[in-house]
Structure formats: C-alpha cells, structure tokens
Amino acid sequence: xxxxxxxxxxxxxxxxxxxxxxxxxxxxxxxxxxxxxxxxxxxxxxxxxxxxxxxxxxxxxxxxxxxxxxxxxxxxxxxxxxxxxxxxxxxxxxxxxxxxxxxxxxxxxxxxxxxxxxxxxxxxxxxxxxxxxxxxxxxxxxxxxxxxxxxxxxxxxxxxxxxxxxxxxxxxxxxxxxxxxxxxxxxxxxxxxxxxxxxxxxxxxxxxxxxxxxxxxxxxxxxxxxxxxxxxxxxxxxxxxxxxxxxxxxxxxxxxxxxxxxxxxxxxxxxxxxxxxxxxxxxxxxxxxxxxxxxxxxxxxxxxxxxxxxxxxxxxxxxxxxxxxxxxxxxxxxxxxxxxxxxxxxxxxxxxxxxxxxxxxxxxxxxxxxxxxxxxxxxxxxxxxxxxxxxxxxxxxxxxxxxxxxxxxxxxxxxxxxxxxxxxxxxxxxxxxxxxxxxxxxxxxxxxxxxxxxxxxxxxxxxxxxxxxxxxxxxxxxxxxxxxxxxxxxxxxxxxxxxxxxxxxxxxxxxxxxxxxxxxxxxxxxxxxxxxxxxxxxxxxxxxxxxxxxxxxxxxxxxxxxxxxxxxxxxxxxxxxxxxxxxxxxxxxxxxxxxxxxxxxxxxxxxxxxxxxxxxxxxxxxxxxxxxxxxxxxxxxxxxxxxxxxxxxxxxxxxxxxxxxxxxxxxxxxxxxxxxxxxxxxxxxxxxxxxxxxxx
Numbered sequence: 001x002x003x004x005x006x007x008x009x010x011x012x013x014x015x016x017x018x019x020x021x022x023x024x025x026x027x028x029x030x031x032x033x034x035x036x037x038x039x040x041x042x043x044x045x046x047x048x049x050x051x052x053x054x055x056x057x058x059x060x061x062x063x064x065x066x067x068x069x070x071x072x073x074x075x076x077x078x079x080x081x082x083x084x085x086x087x088x089x090x091x092x093x094x095x096x097x098x099x100x101x102x103x104x105x106x107x108x109x110x111x112x113x114x115x116x117x118x119x120x121x122x123x124x125x126x127x128x129x130x131x132x133x134x135x136x137x138x139x140x141x142x143x144x145x146x147x148x149x150x151x152x153x154x155x156x157x158x159x160x161x162x163x164x165x166x167x168x169x170x171x172x173x174x175x176x177x178x179x180x181x182x183x184x185x186x187x188x189x190x191x192x193x194x195x196x197x198x199x200x201x202x203x204x205x206x207x208x209x210x211x212x213x214x215x216x217x218x219x220x221x222x223x224x225x226x227x228x229x230x231x232x233x234x235x236x237x238x239x240x241x242x243x244x245x246x247x248x249x250x251x252x253x254x255x256x257x258x259x260x261x262x263x264x265x266x267x268x269x270x271x272x273x274x275x276x277x278x279x280x281x282x283x284x285x286x287x288x289x290x291x292x293x294x295x296x297x298x299x300x301x302x303x304x305x306x307x308x309x310x311x312x313x314x315x316x317x318x319x320x321x322x323x324x325x326x327x328x329x330x331x332x333x334x335x336x337x338x339x340x341x342x343x344x345x346x347x348x349x350x351x352x353x354x355x356x357x358x359x360x361x362x363x364x365x366x367x368x369x370x371x372x373x374x375x376x377x378x379x380x381x382x383x384x385x386x387x388x389x390x391x392x393x394x395x396x397x398x399x400x401x402x403x404x405x406x407x408x409x410x411x412x413x414x415x416x417x418x419x420x421x422x423x424x425x426x427x428x429x430x431x432x433x434x435x436x437x438x439x440x441x442x443x444x445x446x447x448x449x450x451x452x453x454x455x456x457x458x459x460x461x462x463x464x465x466x467x468x469x470x471x472x473x474x475x476x477x478x479x480x481x482x483x484x485x486x487x488x489x490x491x492x493x494x495x496x497x498x499x500x501x502x503x504x505x506x507x508x509x510x511x512x513x514x515x516x517x518x519x520x521x522x523x524x525x526x527x528x529x530x531x532x533x534x535x536x537x538x539x540x541x542x543x544x545x546x547x548x549x550x551x552x553x554x555x556x557x558x559x560x561x562x563x564x565x566x567x568x569x570x571x572x573x574x575x576x577x578x579x580x581x582x583x584x585x586x587x588x589x590x591x592x593x594x595x596x597x598x599x600x601x602x603x604x605x606x607x608x609x610x611x612x613x614x615x616x617x618x619x620x621x622x623x624x625x626x627x628x629x630x631x632x633x634x635x636x637x638x639x640x641x642x643x644x645x646x647x648x649x650x651x652x653x654x655x656x657x658x659x660x661x662x663x664x665x666x667x668x669x670x671x672x673x674x675x676x677x678x679x680x681x682x683x684x685x686x687x688x689x690x691x692x693x694x695x696x
Contacts, residue, residue, distance in 0.1 A: 002551070008082075009543075009572050010570075012571050012572060015657065015662070016569045017045060019589045023037040024041065024097050030318050031106065031109065032317045035308055036305070038102070041094065042094075042301065042302035042305070049267040054266055056080050057236060057264060059076040080292075081291065084294055091294065091295065095272075098297070099297065111205065112202055114196070120204070124196045127196055127197055128206065128211055131211070132211055133215075136185065137218065142180060143180060145178075145181060145281070145285060155233075156235035156237070157234060158183055158186070158232065158301075159186070160232065161228045162181055162229045162231050162274070163220070164225070164229075165220060165225045166224050167223055168222055168223060179282075180220055184212070186304065192207060192208055193307070193308060193309055195309050209230070213225075216228075229270070229274040230297075231268070231274075232301060234267040235263035265292055267292050268286075269295075271296065272295045273298060323353035323355075324351060325353055326347070328345070329345060330356075335363055337453045338452075341454060341456070343633065345477075345636075346477055346633075346639055347460075348475050349462070350473065351473075351679055351680050354466050357460075358389065360458060361373075361390070365390070365392045369451040370445055372399040372401070373401075373443070373445055374401045374442075376405070376441060377402055377404050377418070380463075384465070387418050391427065394422075394425045401429075401492070403495050404422075404429055430496060436623060438624070439613050439626050441463060457479055459612065459627060461611055473593065477636070484629060484630070488507065490502035491627060508614075508628035514626065521537075521608055522553070524601070526559040528603075529559050530559065534604075535556065535559070535561035536601075537556060537561060539564075540565075540594075541616055542569050542594075543569045543571070543615040544570065545572045545615075545616065546621050547572075550573045554573070554583075557579060563584070564648055565585045566587075571585055577659065586666070588650055588655075588676075596611065598610070599611070609631040609637045611631060612628030612629055613626045643682070646678045651666045653675065
C-alpha cells in the first residue's frame with residue numbers, strides 16, 4: 001500500500017467551483033460581474049452532475065463489471081453522498097448571495113426584479129399580459145399530476161414549477177388538494193427574463209416563471225393555485241462512444257442529443273420551501289431516490305444569468321481590457337510568415353489579440369508559396385473565422401487537412417456540422433481515433449520546396465476558437481524551428497496512420513515520450529538537490545490527477561525540491577503532508593479563465609520550458625493525443641517565467657489550497673498584486689516606446 005495520500009478528484013473540483021462562488025461574494029466587483037460568476041457556478045455544477053456524478057452512478061449500476069480492487073479505492077455511493085452534501089451547502093450560500101445581496105443591490109440601483117403584481121403599473125401589467133397571451137401561453141403544456149398514473153417526462157436541465165392547488169368547485173370545508181406541473185418554456189426560444197416599460201427612471205425585469213404564475217388561472221382554469229415551487233432534474237450526459245469509428249461514430253453523434261435528453265436522473269433539485277407532503281408526492285411519482293436529492297432555492301438554472309439584461313449598460317459591468325498587439329506581428333507591411341521565419345513568437349491571449357493567429361491562417365490561405373495546411377479542431381466557435389480561413393485556403397487550391405475531434409463533449413454536433421461544411425469545400429477531414437481523443441492544438445503551414453520562408457507551425461494551450469480566446473488565458477508558440485516543425489509533421493502522419501511510430505526528441509506526445517520525459521526532468525531536479533544545487537519545479541495546469549505524476553512530485557518534495565503548482569481545478573495531490581511540505585498549490589480565479597499549461601524545470605539555471613495542451617490528468621497522459629512543445633528562444637522563456645512569477649505573486653485573486661481543500665487567501669506585505677491586471681500592464685509596458693526629452 002502506498003504511503004502517500006490523495007484527494008478525490010471530484011471533491012477537489014468542488015473546491016474550485018466554490019472558489020468561483022466566492023467571486024460572486026466579492027463586493028468590490030461590479031454588480032453584473034458578480035451575477036456572471038453566479039451563472040458560471042451554476043453552469044459548472046450542471047455539467048459536473050451530467051458527467052462526473054453520472055460516472056459514479058454508472059459504477060453503481062454496473063458494479064459487477066468493475067474490478068473489485070476499483071471499489072476498494074473508490075466507494076461511489078459515499079462519493080455521491082459527499083458531493084450532494086457539499087453542493088447542498090454551497091447552494092444555500094449561493095441563494096443567500098442572490099436573495100440577500102444581488103437583488104437588494106439591483107433594486108438600490110433602480111433595477112427592480114419583480115415577482116409581485118402589485119409593484120407594477122397598469123401600463124406594465126398590460127404589457128406583461130399581452131406578451132403572455134401572444135408569446136408564452138402557446139408554449140406551455142400544463143400537467144395535472146395523478147399519482148402512479150400521470151407524470152410528465154422531465155427534461156434534463158430545464159426548470160419546472162410544481163403547483164399546489166384546490167378545485168374551485170370543491171366544498172370550502174373539504175378542499176381536496178391537487179398538484180400540477182408547468183415547464184418553464186425557455187427551450188422554446190423564450191427568454192428567461194422580460195424587460196418591462198420603465199417607470200420613473202426605474203427599470204423592471206421579470207422572470208418568465210413569475211409572468212406565468214401571474215396568469216396561472218388561464219393555464220389551470222378550474223383550480224385555485226395556492227403556491228408554486230421550483231424544481232429541476234439533471235440527467236446522465238456522459239455518453240460512451242470511444243469504441244466507435246468512421247460512419248458508426250458519426251451515426252452515434254447524430255443520436256447524442258436524444259440520448260442525453262433521456263439519460264438516467266442523477267440530480268433532483270427542489271425548492272427549500274416545498275412542503276414535505278408535496279416533496280414526497282413528487283419523489284414517489286417520479287421514482288426519485290434520496291441519493292440524488294439536492295435542496296435549492298426558489299429559482300433554478302442560474303446559468304440563464306449569462307443573458308440577464310442590464311438596462312444601464314455599460315454601467316455595473318467590468319471594464320474591458322483591449323488586447324495589446326505584438327508590434328512586429330501587427331505590422332501589416334510584412335507578411336507574418338516572413339517574421340516567423342526569422343524568430344519564434346509567443347502569443348498570450350486574451351492579453352494579446354487572437355487576430356495574430358487568424359492573420360497567420362488568412363495569409364497562408366492566399367500565399368502562392370503555401371501548398372498545404374494542416375490543423376486540429378477540438379471546440380469550434382459558432383461563426384468560426386478559423387474554419388472559414390481553412391475553407392478559403394481549400395478554395396484557393398491549397399491542400400487542407402483538418403483533424404476534427406468529434407468526441408469533444410457537448411460540442412460533438414457543432415464539430416460534426418463544421419466537418420460537413422469543410423468537406424463540401426474540398427478539405428480532407430480526419431475523424432476521431434477509436435479509444436483516443438485528439439486534444440492537441442496544432443496548426444501547420446507547409447510551403448513548396450525552395451521557398452523563402454519554409455514550413456511553420458503554431459502550437460497552443462487552448463482551442464482555435466476566437467470566442468474563447470477573449471475569455472480564456474492561453475499561450476501559443478509560432479515557430480519555424482526545423483526540428484520542431486518536422487516532428488509536428490510526423491505527429492500528423494501518426495494521426496493519419498496510427499501504425500506509424502515516430503521518434504520524438506523535441507515535442508512531447510503521450511504514448512511516446514511525454515510521461516517519461518516529465519519524470520526524467522523531475523528526477524534531474526532531485527539529482528541537482530542531492531549534488532547541493534537548487535531544485536525547483538513550476539507547473540501550471542488546469543488539473544493534476546495522474547497518480548504516477550503526483551507520486552513523482554511527492555518524491556521531489558521529499559528530496560528537497562521546491563515545487564510551485566498553479567492549478568485551477570482538479571488537484572488530487574494533498575498539501576500539508578510531510579511528503580508534500582515543499583509543495584505549494586495556488587488557484588487563481590478572476591475575470592479570465594486560467595487555461596494555459598506551462599511546465600518549467602530549473603535545470604541548474606538552464607531552464608527547461610514547455611507549453612502545450614496536456615494537463616497531468618490520467619486521460620490526457622494515457623488516452624489522448626496531446627502535444628507539448630519546448631520553448632527554446634531565451635526571450636520567450638523569460639516572458640513565460642515573468643508571467644508565471646506574476647501569478648505566483650498574486651495576493652488578490654489567488655488562493656493557496658490547504659490539506660482540507662480550503663481556498664486560503666494569500667496575505668503578503670506590500671502592494672496588492674492582481675495577476676491578470678498586472679500581466680496586462682506587463683505587456684502594456686513591454687510594448688510602450690519610452691519617451692525621451694531632448695537634452696538642452
């Protein structure tokens with residue numbers, strides 16, 4: 001048995017999501033930024049139940065199929081119980097923030113969230129009535145519940161109202177209680193929020209469920225509704241399709257939406273004010289087991305708050321930070337390829353514009369010296385400039401090959417749609433590999449032999465998605481280094497034919513050299529300490545869960561190597577233990593999602609610096625195609641070190657994770673350092689030409 005301890009990956013993730021909720025508590029943030037963090041928390045939780053809780057529910061359903069030793073290390077029933085307890089506690093905090101802080105603050109600023117008809121003027125009531133009868137009522141399907149006989153199918157992730165009613169014809173002294181249900185019809189292109197006519201400089205907003213409740217007599221005309229209570233059901237969305245390939249996989253993707261909509265229930269959220277009698281009636285009628293019940297407030301689906309209207313915009317919003325161009329790449333007089341041919345460039349979004357990458361693709365699509373473009377696509381934006389550039393390249397006679405990962409969860413249908421569009425334009429599409437996900441973020445431009453600039457590559461930590469590039473903190477490397485580029489070509493050959501087994505010496509790829517190379521670099525830091533030198537490792541990732549890698553970090557800590565980890569989400573490494581005393585784990589949550597993966601090893605002063613697509617999760621290191629690229633340029637190495645050191649110095653938005661997964665605020669002497677703002681200022685200062693006065 002191992003002497004080391006680990007935290008459960010999903011319990012550790014809940015610690016991250018609570019850190020998101022803490023941003024909604026931050027009264028120094030603009031009001032609508034706090035509302036945005038409520039939406040992020042809610043959306044995160046929904047996906048967590050759809051996928052991760054589904055994993056444990058599947059374990060319980062298929063217990064006989066899992067090896068006995070697996071259940072010795074993981075008790076799914078106990079994990080589900082812990083998850084529900086933690087989420088229930090977090091939900092109570094969530095609703096306190098919304099009800100006791102956000103709503104009063106909105107009202108204080110003349111934005112009234114109305115749920116009482118008496119607050120409305122005659123004009124506003126008329127407006128609400130007209131919208132209800134012209135737009136909403138036709139999308140409502142009321143159901144009168146009859147125990148063991150009539151129970152509607154509850155759609156996953158959709159808010160409902162449970163109604164307690166009595167018949168208008170019943171005897172006053174013997175009123176028989178009846179129950180009904182109404183689905184809130186936001187799945188019919190009806191907004192969750194209705195903006196009403198202004199009154200005396202005040203803005204009025206209503207939830208669509210409150211509009212419905214004001215007109216409930218028109219929906220259940222024979223009944224008097226005494227009370228209504230919110231509820232929501234989340235279903236299993238973790239579809240298994242790893243064994244499919246080719247047309248079978250495409251057919252499976254086509255079935256995904258309907259499969260997800262009828263998945264097994266794994267979370268039943270109910271209004272904390274709901275009477276026990278009604279709750280028992282619902283759980284019995286819908287066959288809801290106690291282990292999936294999570295108490296919430298009088299509203300569900302706060303992810304709808306991404307579109308909560310701000311009638312005073314841009315007031316109450318966070319101030320945007322326009323990206324700072326890299327001067328050389330912003331020079332429209334020189335082709336971007338001519339610049340990359342001379343030196344490597346590092347692109348750090350959203351601090352710097354993703355437009356640099358888009359220009360790289362655009363120019364390649366029309367460059368007569370370019371004969372071929374290869375790219376991977378994992379998550380594509382709705383109106384993808386990236387894909388349109390690739391289509392333009394194909395229309396201009398370039399050979400274009402795109403590896404489209406159809407198994408990108410929740411983006412399968414969008415990726416399939418874009419794959420069809422690219423195929424129509426003559427682009428060669430390579431679909432998913434069985435049992436593997438291609439998660440690497442790589443683009444390759446191949447030129448005709450003897451041309452001036454040569455072949456070039458862009459290797460990134462984030463998706464080629466112009467929408468997320470404005471919200472996610474990522475890095476990408478433009479390079480024409482012939483050794484690196486030739487290995488990227490070999491990786492593409494492997495994607496096209498898995499029988500080919502290239503020998504990688506520069507880039508790191510799972511199944512070839514990634515795990516062994518990282519362990520070798522960790523071991524070198526241990527050796528350096530034993531020789532009286534300094535050993536230091538600085539890693540930034542979204543998640544750390546692979547047991548072998550965690551064990552190696554523990555060993556490094558025991559040997560005296562100092563380890564700094566900047567990890568946003570899952571972290572199974574346990575801090576505060578004797579074997580982890582030299583390891584610090586910090587988490588940064590701020591306006592941008594920290595999404596970059598950077599790996600730095602001191603190497604006796606000659607830093608090894610890598611960036612790429614892989615977290616140290618079991619799936620990334622064992623069952624995905626990833627690409628980690630070395631950064632060789634000394635200036636770019638320094639730039640990455642500067643950025644990560646700023647993040648390590650954050651004492652405003654960074655928290656240190658203790659042995660109990662608590663997000664402990666970092667308190668240091670000196671000025672406040674908010675990393676994301678400081679990094680923006682870093683680039684601003686770097687590219688600002690100093691002004692000199694003329695000597696007199």
